[in-house]
Amino acid sequence: MTNAPGFPEQVNVTPIPAFNDNYIWCLHNNSHAIVVDPGDADPVLAFCRQQGLTLSAVLITHHHRDHTGGIASLSAAVKDLPVIGPRGGHISGITKSVAQGDMVKLPAIDCEFSVLEVPGHTLDHIAYVGHNALFCGDTLFAAGCGRLFEGTAEQMHRSLNKIKRLSPATAIYCTHEYTQANVKFALVVDTDNPKLQAYSEWVNTTRNNNCPTLPADLATQLAINPFLRCDNEAVAKSVSQFANTELSDEIAVFSQLRKWKDNF
Numbered sequence: 001m002t003n004a005p006g007f008p009e010q011v012n013v014t015p016i017p018a019f020n021d022n023y024i025w026c027l028h029n030n031s032h033a034i035v036v037d038p039g040d041a042d043p044v045l046a047f048c049r050q051q052g053l054t055l056s057a058v059l060i061t062h063h064h065r066d067h068t069g070g071i072a073s074l075s076a077a078v079k080d081l082p083v084i085g086p087r088g089g090h091i092s093g094i095t096k097s098v099a100q101g102d103m104v105k106l107p108a109i110d111c112e113f114s115v116l117e118v119p120g121h122t123l124d125h126i127a128y129v130g131h132n133a134l135f136c137g138d139t140l141f142a143a144g145c146g147r148l149f150e151g152t153a154e155q156m157h158r159s160l161n162k163i164k165r166l167s168p169a170t171a172i173y174c175t176h177e178y179t180q181a182n183v184k185f186a187l188v189v190d191t192d193n194p195k196l197q198a199y200s201e202w203v204n205t206t207r208n209n210n211c212p213t214l215p216a217d218l219a220t221q222l223a224i225n226p227f228l229r230c231d232n233e234a235v236a237k238s239v240s241q242f243a244n245t246e247l248s249d250e251i252a253v254f255s256q257l258r259k260w261k262d263n264f
């Protein structure tokens with residue numbers, strides 16, 4: 001359990017493991033729980049039962065099945081469960097659609113988040129920001145970022161720039177434990193970065209102890225995550241060498257970096 005500094009005193013944020021490497025983030029006090037991206041209902045219901053919590057709302061970041069697969073069972077188990085997520089009507093079970101700038105109030109745990117639209121991984125992708133925390137689904141990962149399944153490199157780059165402008169104290173709650181593999185790639189791109197080298201050691205120790213590497217703090221990510229560092233000279237140089245051409249701008253660097261990682 002983590003009690004992030006920006007949350008009300010009684011609120012903890014717990015990762016509920018699901019599938020191979022998903023975390024369903026659960027925000028809870030000692031009576032109520034909110035979950036983000038429940039790809040599977042069973043571990044959520046089990047956690048609520050064990051802790052004696054009433055599930056009070058579900059937040060969804062995008063339409064992929066490993067983020068939405070539990071909606072139907074949770075809605076069947078909990079009467080009138082609010083399910084908040086992207087607009088468009090394409091995700092079955094959403095009861096309230098939200099868009100950029102909307103506020104999401106969660107009175108059961110006394111929290112409030114605003115919505116960021118972050119297209120790139122998918123076109124419908126949104127993130128929830130508040131209490132010095134960001135729930136960003138598959139947009140930003142520790143030392144990496146989501147694949148471009150639907151959006152363009154330019155869209156994803158713009159979305160990551162929105163995240164870069166948040167307070168550096170923001171804790172990043174992403175959905176997958178991909179950190180160790182991401183760091184391996186990051187070290188190839190940004191080999192001489194001492195902060196990345198130190199981060200790599202911490203990640204290895206943490207994973208060897210079977211602990212999550214998340215949430216990730218934005219300040220660290222700004223220093224070590226190559227996908228947030230396309231404006232960095234060493235990263236740009238390394239990516240230009242991979243692409244075997246001079247890359248004219250940050251978007252071109254980002255685009256080639258994503259391609260490099262896709263084939264790594």
Ligand SMILES: [Zn+2]
Binds near residue numbers: 062064121138
């Ligand atoms: Zn996804």
